[in-house]
Amino acid sequence: MSKLATFPDLPPEIIILILDQIVGPHNVISFLQAFPHLASSPALSHRQIHGTDGNDGSILHYIAGQEGDTELLDLLAALLTNPNTDPNFYYYYPFDEEDLEALETSEDGSFMDCPPDPPSSSSTPLTKATYWRNLAAVQVLLTHPSIVPDRPDQLNRWPLPIAVSNGHTAIVSALLTHAAAADPPPCLDLTSPFRLAATHNHVAIMEKLLAYADATPSGLGAAGNKLLTNAAAYGSTDVVELLVRRDDLDLNGEGPGIMSPLAHAASRGNLEVMGMLLQREGTRADANWRDWNGWTPLHWAASEFQYMAMKMLLQRDDVDVNARERGGASALGIAAGTGQVLVVTTLLGCGRGRVDVNARDNEGFTPLLRAAFGNHVEVMEVLLECEKVDVHARSVRGETALAVAAWSGQVVAAALLLGRGDVDVNARDNGGRTVLALAIGGLSAVRETDYYAVEKLLREHGAIK
Structure with a gap:
């Protein structure tokens, strides 16, 4: 190669x-x-510039991936x-089965995660430079x-969301500055960049x-x-703090029926984010905002065992x-029905006497009936x-807690009530059936022993059919 360079008069x-x-x-x-004048010469053909290699793509792609080399x-x-x-030359990289497998098994399902490094991933040189955090190449x-x-690219990735995912503020700034200076400016889809900045807590990028x-x-x-919801859902405290300062955002998130930022924060036990949402000057987050299931932030905190979040609420x-x-259940009812004794204790102990211990769901089940049904x-x-x-509370069918425990074969629960x-x-019940009749009628072959034990227990306490 060096010998070629010693022949300056060699015909082009x-x-x-x-x-x-x-x-x-x-x-x-x-x-x-060795012959730098060729790079800008029209004698260098399109094929020679964009000829591809199975591992590195075109020479443009290769250079884009080499960060820190000033000669390149x-x-x-x-x-x-x-x-x-062609600065937008699109190199097609055929994915194999392992690449596709990686796509399907990424940790959070994000298109940013897999494959970890497709050599050129059917992308442009700009995408590759961004992927490898090569700011200088991006600027060139x-x-x-x-x-x-x-x-x-082939994975529907483009430079801006890749830069955001990498947390590369300078590349994000370069891309946005270029877009803003364009005439006419491009209509950038910021959905993915916004989502990634919110979920990864990239506050400086979010500002840009x-x-x-x-x-x-x-x-x-x-x-x-939606940004505020994403940030709260991922515990991106810095981004939440930035967003709540804006007057044009609804602190309740995306609208009726959608889980609110406060509910997300409560489910994570993120007291700092909860405080930002509940204490903002002016309009605050609705502490009772309901999602599609009618769950409030308190329901979410209770279901995820976030005791400090429950206490705050x-x-x-x-x-x-x-x-x-x-379904008509309060947070206490849900906790009782799932046997979460510490959640129940927290709700009753910190509720300052306001928690209704007899709150009924749509079936008329109180927390006690729900707990009896589950043998909690x-x-x-x-x-x-x-x-x-x-x-003595009864369901809409007229069943007491003892009746519920009996027909579901819960021996220990029935014994506790009878004691x-x-x-x-x-x-x-409303059909005139006694507790013993319900127990016999609920007999299950799978739990035959339990039902016989309940029947025996009831008869010992004077039950009649």
């Missing part, structure tokens, strides 16, 4: 013929470095002045008047994205409300501690210690 057509015999981007680049940057700049150079590529900065969106005719629009006067979800004896013991608990001495062992 001979040099080009020699170049035609060279295979692989590494070798082509070495040749061009100079070569890239020279190539971009060549009229035969953006100088080309025909560059298309938002052309997607917001500034760009605010400068466009359409502004941020409704996308901002229970201490507020504006929180409806007895709010019912779509520890929960039942906590509920039975409450002064206001109604041990009180004030439970009517012969209470009849």
Whole structure:
């Protein structure tokens, strides 16, 4: 290679013929470095510039992936002045089964995660430079008047969301500055960049994205409300703090029926985010906002065992501690029905007497009936210690807690209730059936022993059929 460089008078057509015999981007680049004047010469054909290698793509792609090499940057700049150079050259990389498998098994399902490094991933040089955090190459590529900065690759990725996912603020700034200076400016789809900045807590990048969106005719629009939801859902505290300062965002998120930012924060136990949403000056988040299932932030905190979040909500006067979800169950009812004794204890202990221990769901089940049905004896013991608990409460079918325990074959729950001495062992439901009749009628072959034990227990306490 060095011998070629010692022949300055070698005819250009001979040099080009020699170049035609060279295979692989590494070798082509070495040749061009020996004859730098060729990079910008029209004698260098489109095929020679964009000829691809199975591993690295075209020489443009290869240079774009080499961060920190100033000689290669100079070569890239020279190539971009060549009229035969396509700065948006799209190299097609055929994915194999392993690549596709990686796509399907990414941790969070994000298109950003897999494959970890497709050599050129059917992308443009700009996408590759962005992927490898090569700011200098990005800046050089953006100088080309025909560059298309938002052309997607085979995985539907394009430079801006890749830069956001990488947390590379300088590349994000370069891409947005280029877009803002374009005439006419491109209509960038900021959905993915916004989502990634929100979920990864890239607050500096979020500031730049917001500034760009605010400068466009359409502004941020409704996308901002989704941003706040995403940030809260992923615990991106810094981004939440940035967003709640804006007057154009709804702190309740995307709208009726959608899980609110506060509910997301409560489900994660993120007290800092909850505080930002509940204490903002002016309009605050609705502490009782309901999602599609009718769940409030308190329901979510209780279901995820976030005790400190529950306490924060229970201490507020504006929180409806007895709010019912779509099935009519309060947070206490759900906790009782799933046997979460510590959640039940927290709700009753921190609710300042406001939690209704007898709140009924749509089937008329109180927390005690729900606990009895699931044989959650520890929960039942906590509920039975409450002064206001109604041990005689009935479902819409007229079943008492004892009847529910009996027909579901819950021996221990039935024994606990019978041990009180004030439970009517012969209470009849709306159909006139006694507790014993319900127990016999509920006999299951799978749990035959339990039902016989319940029947025996009831008869010992004077039950009649």
